[in-house]
Amino acid sequence: MATGRATVLVEPNRLETWDVPIIEPEHGGALVRIVLGGVCGSDVHITTGEAGVMPFPIILGHEGIGRIEKLGGFDTDYAGVPVKPGDLVYWSPIAACHRCHSCTILDETPCENARFFEDASKPNWGSYADFAWLPNGLAFFKLPDGADPLAVAALGCALPTVLRGFDRCRPVRLGETVVVQGAGPVGLSAVLVARQAGAREVIVIDGVEGKLEVARSLGATAIVSLALPPEERRRQIYDLTGPSGPSLVVEAAGVLPAFPEGVDLTGVHGRYLILGLWGAIGTQPISPRDMTTKNITIAGATFPKPKHYHGAMHLAARLQDSVPLAALVTHRYAIEDAGKALDAVHHGAVIKAVIDPELSPALRMTPASSPARPM
Structure with missing residues (x-):
């Protein structure tokens, strides 16, 4: 039987490269050859065990673009x-059951029986691999003609996550003021969507100058350094938004101390959207009275729906010539070097890293050094 390579997380902090069988697609599914597998910050939390116990062993990677090899009917x-x-296709990585209360009555994700990962010894849709086996019911979408796979991969699951969050917490309205905590992929996606929606101010807080400059390229109107004391950050933000404060604050930092600061920053009648704390298990103190006196809404969101992946793909394709999305993919790694990719993401050494199955081990490429490659 033919096999392909895959990066398998056997247990926390233990990665191996396995040869796994290439399986014919089931009815309604597809077999795709991976072109790009996005490396997400959530993958780091999963690898370290911070995100909880996973059904080990698992093939890593929940962001993928691939070329159809075979279709299942x-x-x-x-x-x-x-x-x-x-x-070329792009897929939602959650295999929903379509036969539960969440799926059919609430129309919400995740469903009670959702499969985010499958055992590595079984047919699998993890994207740190040569091939992905997409089961029946796992939605995939054809890339629009002319779409640059790098532009679609650049914001990975972050852009669908932001679209999902704005569904939960109301989309940005023309003229609103938005603060984004963190300039990783989720924060950059929030900047992009808020600016495209017509926000008057899009203010980004981060401590990495390079990421803040990228945020500017996607539409941030102001930046605030994380190196400043919290009270100074607040003063600078309120100088820009006015005394009523931000209409919307988006948590995209992924660190627990961001939460109480975000509640404090949210303006009167404002909204606070929690997107980055999925992998940060723990608690933080806040004052419930602040939520009441300011009449604020706090909402969380996770697991985008297929429609959010579809919308993100088309948004990226539409903006790829006017916004430098493809340039956000700063590093490519071979399947065998997935550990190095995860380490680079963990230490903030990249804007966006991807797994490129065509690369040889120990050969990391940046856009400047990457050879031309037909997509």
């Missing part, structure tokens, strides 16, 4: 668009 994607072998 259907000739359209999950939006009804015709597809054929050779087409």
